[in-house]
């Protein structure tokens with residue numbers, strides 16, 4: 001459900017692995033929570049990158065679990081742990097970051113995205129509102145009018161627009177994971193390591 005590896009000697013790379021869109025199932029939330037704790041507690045780790053496998057960051061809540069009672073850890077405490085971590089966490093966004101997946105990216109300290117990626121809060125199309133922090137984190141980044149537009153329409157925006165709005169720190173045409181690892185190393189003063 002997540003893969004954990006150390007790259008460039010000191011960056012913990014956490015990969016969401018839940019085909020087809022790496023949705024935040026109960027098993028993914030549990031594994032992500034454990035791996036964030038592991039990275040934060042490992043003295044060898046200086047920074048963390050979170051990405052998704054097979055060209056998709058995260059499609060949000062796992063719609064296959066909507067008909068079941070909620071199991072596993074709730075999303076918000078997990079995102080709080082990401083944000084409160086003393087090591088920089090970079091989201092490496094490819095494909096889509098939607099709903100809870102976009103919220104995961106918003107709680108990371110930095111966001112690097114592939115130029116073809118899309119971000120959005122489709123909750124309104126399901127009759128709900130974002131409930132894991134986007135209604136606070138997004139206005140802090142881009143202001144209320146642009147946030148309301150995203151929250152109330154559910155429309156996806158492209159990476160370049162997200163960069164202009166101030167949601168993203170970097171957009172790349174290269175391998176987003178590799179670029180995010182370099183970004184993370186730069187954030188801890190270890191560029192070129």
Ligand SMILES: CCCCCCCC/C=C\C/C=C/C(=O)SCCNC(=O)CCNC(=O)[C@H](O)C(C)(C)COP(=O)(O)OP(=O)(O)OC[C@H]1O[C@@H](n2cnc3c(N)ncnc32)[C@H](O)[C@@H]1OP(=O)(O)O
Pocket residue numbers: 020021023024059060061062063064066070075096098099100101122123126128131132
């Ligand atoms: C409501 C309460 C839930 C409680 C859960 C608690 C934990 C989460 C905590 C916070 C709340 C978070 C809420 C949200 O995130 S709401 C948003 C949920 N996500 C979506 O609505 C996204 C819906 N999907 C799409 O928009 C598209 O599918 C796409 C852009 C991701 C991909 O589009 P495309 O490339 O055109 O492919 P398909 O549409 O054909 O989809 C491919 C394949 O993937 C499956 N799939 C898509 N999204 C999800 C998903 N979120 N969870 C599980 N599976 C998903 C889709 O069904 C297809 O499957 P296949 O038919 O078997 O191939």
